[in-house]
Amino acid sequence: MYDQLINIATTQGIWAILSCVLIVYILKAQETRDSKQEEREINYQDIIKQLTEKLNTLDSINSAITEIKNKFN
Numbered sequence: 001m002y003d004q005l006i007n008i009a010t011t012q013g014i015w016a017i018l019s020c021v022l023i024v025y026i027l028k029a030q031e032t033r034d035s036k037q038e039e040r041e042i043n044y045q046d047i048i049k050q051l052t053e054k055l056n057t058l059d060s061i062n063s064a065i066t067e068i069k070n071k072f073n
Helices: 002-010 014-072
Strands: none
Touching: 002 014
């Protein structure tokens, strides 16, 4: 696809070639950024899951402490 675009641009002049090359470069750079962003999002979701599990543990500890306090009072 990119080769056909460049072949067509070569018939139109140097500015058309440069424009097409720039567009292709931007698209490829965007693809790599998208893949890195997807990787970051997966890492963030894992961190959120871990924090949620730890928060659930703290909630259970808090409820156990509350029960102990109520028994002593």
